[in-house]
Amino acid sequence: MAGYVLQKLGYALLTLFGVVTVIFLLFTILPGDPARMMLGQNENAEQIAVVKKKYGFDKPVGLQYLYYINDLSPLSFHSTNTKDYTYLSEGKYQAAKLFTVAETTVVLKTPYLRESFQKNGKKVSDVIAETLPNTFVLAVSAIAIAMLLGVFLGIISVVFKDGWIDKTIQLISTFGMSVPSFFSAIIFAWIFGFLLHEYTNLNMTGSLYAVDDFGEGTYIQWKNLILPAIVLGIRPLAVVSQLMRNSLLEVLNQDYIRTAKAKGLSFYIIIKRHALKNSLNPVVTAISGWFASMLAGAVFVEYIFGWNGLGKEIVDALNTLDLPVIMGAVIVIATLFILINIFVDVIYGWLDPKIRT
Numbered sequence: 595m596a597g598y599v600l601q602k603l604g605y606a607l608l609t610l611f612g613v614v615t616v617i618f619l620l621f622t623i624l625p626g627d628p629a630r631m632m633l634g635q636n637e638n639a640e641q642i643a644v645v646k647k648k649y650g651f652d653k654p655v656g657l658q659y660l661y662y663i664n665d666l667s668p669l670s671f672h673s674t675n676t677k678d679y680t681y682l683s684e685g686k687y688q689a690a691k692l693f694t695v696a697e698t699t700v701v702l703k704t705p706y707l708r709e710s711f712q713k714n715g716k717k718v719s720d721v722i723a724e725t726l727p728n729t730f731v732l733a734v735s736a737i738a739i740a741m742l743l744g745v746f747l748g749i750i751s752v753v754f755k756d757g758w759i760d761k762t763i764q765l766i767s768t769f770g771m772s773v774p775s776f777f778s779a780i781i782f783a784w785i786f787g788f789l790l791h792e793y794t795n796l797n798m799t800g801s802l803y804a805v806d807d808f809g810e811g812t813y814i815q816w817k818n819l820i821l822p823a824i825v826l827g828i829r830p831l832a833v834v835s836q837l838m839r840n841s842l843l844e845v846l847n848q849d850y851i852r853t854a855k856a857k858g859l860s861f862y863i864i865i866k867r868h869a870l871k872n873s874l875n876p877v878v879t880a881i882s883g884w885f886a887s888m889l890a891g892a893v894f895v896e897y898i899f900g901w902n903g904l905g906k907e908i909v910d911a912l913n914t915l916d917l918p919v920i921m922g923a924v925i926v927i928a929t930l931f932i933l934i935n936i937f938v939d940v941i942y943g944w945l946d947p948k949i950r951t
Contacts, residue, residue, distance in 0.1 A: 614666060618662050630642065666706065666707070669700070671700055704719075718922035725907045732822055732901060733826070733892060734885075739823060744831045744833070745877065748838025752839055773828070773829075779821075796820060887931070892904075
């Protein structure tokens with residue numbers, strides 16, 4: 595089992611290395627000078643030169659790439675010369691010095707995602723730390739809605755197989771998988787946040803935290819979570835209900851189910867005690883994939899509802915050409931996606947030894 599886990603971790607590191615390389619090259623070849631983007635309207639020749647030297651933009655692309663990998667790597671090499679870009683300055687990140695050879699110090703540190711161009715030099719890691727929890731709450735809520743309602747609707751479809759209830763659920767599921775999230779977000783915000791606001795008391799926009807009327811603190815607004823969570827959960831809900839229906843029908847055709855029927859067990863008992871558990875395997879697989887993709891796919895939903903999550907932050911960064919924030923957010927999302935997939939693979943490998951071989 596240990597070898598299987600190490601193998602998965604090795605593949606994960608190679609995948610993450612490829613993601614980082616593609617992201618760096620993609621944003622490096624974009625037209626425009628990063629130093630000018632960072633300074634905005636206050637640029638002049640001296641300031642541009644200072645910024646380029648500080649962030650290594652005056653170096654060849656290959657050397658910039660090595661600098662970027664060095665910043666991201668937990669084990670990195672830094673110069674003791676204050677004139678070098680890799681000088682280990684105080685306040686840039688927390689680091690534990692391991693040893694020094696000549697003018698190079700090897701340190702163990704947290705990955706450094708650099709600083710925002712547009713937020714007065716604020717660390718990208720701080721920007722992500724402020725917004726990622728909101729996205730996580732939204733994704734977990736959407737997955738919970740999709741899981742609970744999807745499994746319930748799938749069971750109802752099987753109970754009323756080929757009836758009008760079954761056909762209605764399948765029609766709604768097909769429609770839910772077809773409608774884009776941004777379109778659903780606009781419709782839900784308009785209907786429940788505007789037209790029916792008097793009855794629902796829901797807002798068209800709003801985030802998890804709101805500032806009180808006196809500006810002295812923040813408080814949680816759970817009602818602002820309802821509409822974006824429902825909208826984000828529509829597509830996985832549709833997928834889960836279809837998977838649950840098909841899986842449950844397949845399980846109900848197994849020999850041990852027929853044996854249970856022959857013993858006189860009721861249909862309700864057969865589903866509850868024998869069929870339901872064995873039908874959840876494909877559902878769990880789908881949910882794990884959907885949860886990982888939701889962390890990236892919540893961009894439009896967050897932006898339309900004004901939810902201050904990582905997706906909205908990415909859109910704002912794209913509008914202002916804040917490249918470090920965009921690159922850092924994509925790397926964090928890719929890392930989470932890879933970690934979730936590894937976790938699922940390890941669980942399956944532990945449950946089924948055949949997968950490990």
